[in-house]
Amino acid sequence: MRVAAAETIDQKEANLASKAKTLAKRPTKAEQRAEMMEQILDTAELLFSQHGFHGVTLKDVAKQVGVHHTLLNYYFDDKRTLFDAVFARRAVVTIDKRMQALDDYERAAGDNPTVEGALHAFLDTDLDLYIQGGEGWKNYGAFGAQASNSPEGAEFMDKYFDPVVLRLIAILKKALPDAAEEDIFWGYHFVTGALMLTLARTGRIDKLSHGLCRSDDYEAVKARMARFMAAGFRDICNQRRQDRDG
Amino acid sequence: MRVAAAETIDQKEANLASKAKTLAKRPTKAEQRAEMMEQILDTAELLFSQHGFHGVTLKDVAKQVGVHHTLLNYYFDDKRTLFDAVFARRAVVTIDKRMQALDDYERAAGDNPTVEGALHAFLDTDLDLYIQGGEGWKNYGAFGAQASNSPEGAEFMDKYFDPVVLRLIAILKKALPDAAEEDIFWGYHFVTGALMLTLARTGRIDKLSHGLCRSDDYEAVKARMARFMAAGFRDICNQRRQDRDG
DNA sequence: CATTTAATTCACTCACCAGTGAGTTATTAA
DNA sequence: TTAATAACTCACTGGTGAGTGAATTAAATG
Numbered sequence A, B: 001m002r003v004a005a006a007e008t009i010d011q012k013e014a015n016l017a018s019k020a021k022t023l024a025k026r027p028t029k030a031e032q033r034a035e036m037m038e039q040i041l042d043t044a045e046l047l048f049s050q051h052g053f054h055g056v057t058l059k060d061v062a063k064q065v066g067v068h069h070t071l072l073n074y075y076f077d078d079k080r081t082l083f084d085a086v087f088a089r090r091a092v093v094t095i096d097k098r099m100q101a102l103d104d105y106e107r108a109a110g111d112n113p114t115v116e117g118a119l120h121a122f123l124d125t126d127l128d129l130y131i132q133g134g135e136g137w138k139n140y141g142a143f144g145a146q147a148s149n150s151p152e153g154a155e156f157m158d159k160y161f162d163p164v165v166l167r168l169i170a171i172l173k174k175a176l177p178d179a180a181e182e183d184i185f186w187g188y189h190f191v192t193g194a195l196m197l198t199l200a201r202t203g204r205i206d207k208l209s210h211g212l213c214r215s216d217d218y219e220a221v222k223a224r225m226a227r228f229m230a231a232g233f234r235d236i237c238n239q240r241r242q243d244r245d246g
Numbered sequence C: 001c002a003t004t005t006a007a008t009t010c011a012c013t014c015a016c017c018a019g020t021g022a023g024t025t026a027t028t029a030a
Numbered sequence D: 001t002t003a004a005t006a007a008c009t010c011a012c013t014g015g016t017g018a019g020t021g022a023a024t025t026a027a028a029t030g
Helices: A011-023 A028-049 A058-065 A071-075 A081-110 A116-133 A133-150 A153-177 A181-200 A204-208 A218-245 B009-023 B027-049 B058-065 B071-077 B079-109 B115-132 B134-148 B151-175 B180-200 B202-206 B218-245
Strands: none
Touching: A028 A058, A028 A071, A028 A081, A028 A133, A058 A071, A058 A081, A081 A116, A081 A133, A081 A153, A116 A133, A116 A153, A116 A181, A116 A218, A133 A153, A153 A181, A153 B202, A181 A218, A181 B071, A181 B180, A181 B202, A181 B218, A204 B151, A204 B180, A218 B058, A218 B218, B027 B058, B027 B071, B027 B079, B027 B134, B058 B071, B058 B079, B058 B115, B071 B151, B079 B115, B079 B134, B079 B151, B115 B134, B115 B151, B134 B151, B134 B180, B151 B180, B180 B218
């Protein structure tokens, strides 16, 4: 297996990993295969996140990995399969973590969950992954944001993310027992829109604020988002209740 | 000039328009030219909004309009020019309206603008356009949302929308004089994320809510969004002030 | 060492795309 | 009526895309 010619952003990570391996023991065939596939997935993830499904060619990916382009057809049958594999690889991780966090929160909160608590569990768990997970995870975030409003990604979005989202919504309903169901769904819609834009890292806020805020400053988002959105939820749900009760 | 073979969503609009014209007077050459270009722009708008720049071919557009594909090269030099023309056509309208609304609001509010008032001016003006402007405007919304996180659209976003956004932010600062500047920028970031997702009409909220909420129900968004976001703004800005003042 | 199997490349195919320039038809203007 | 111009079509080109199957190289196994 040949080492990548082009140097990806994950270069340091990769070097460390392979160094550790060679010192420890020669990698098995399965390991090598897995590593090659990961390299392809990493690169595809980055490129798809930047240009979308149609804006990336298999040759683009292959070139950046440093292999012949038909090798991608060898490992992943076709372009679509590769795209789906990128989507699936990390989806399970973030979903499991968030599901776990929501379970934990609900157990801890007992009969009195709060909107803010639920949102912290949902959002912070995810943001931590992007904060701590290195460039790969950041790229996946952008990939997901890109995929979420493309026909290619929409079905995956539903398939993978519906359970967590409905889990969150169930807790929100418990936290806001008097709220209209629509208000909760629309509130979630606002939350996810804001989150998607964050993950997309468009660089727009950097320019608008003349560098005061940075698109990739997930810490800043984490420090504000759950609280911001919780206030919004409380407000529209209260309004509705007031309107209804007269 | 040949009438479109394929029937677009705007069919009714177009029929009405052309009927009115034939009754009134024969259209001039310039009018015909303008109409043809609009038809191309409408179709390109729709397709770009669904599949992005690279997901659409000039043949796709031409086929749906019902003309030979090289005609698009005749009216618009190349694909990129067509894309830019789609972007520019309606951008000025929404920007002018919003700028006007913000001016009006600031004048009316005098020395005491509120976050909610400013957001109403900014958001409702825009949403009204999509509510009242018919399918064409709805498609433009989705087009903009798609474009906003693609390299092809990013520069346009800055070029066209920066002034209105900075105008909004200026009023928000006035409404929240004690707030940290970062908080206001991040708040705006959340607002625009939510708005973009709304305009994208992904259909996701429909499925999640089993039809209770609909992606294209801009009225529902208008009824909630400014208020929701204003509450968020107030909350994080208060928190910051409390943290600072101890 | 020989044989099988996996990994990788190579030479192609077929389809399609953006764009061009010549040619054709219709309008308009002189 | 003719000349000129605009609107539109056609045939084509150079280039690229995804994907295939044969060939080659490398690795593992008996």
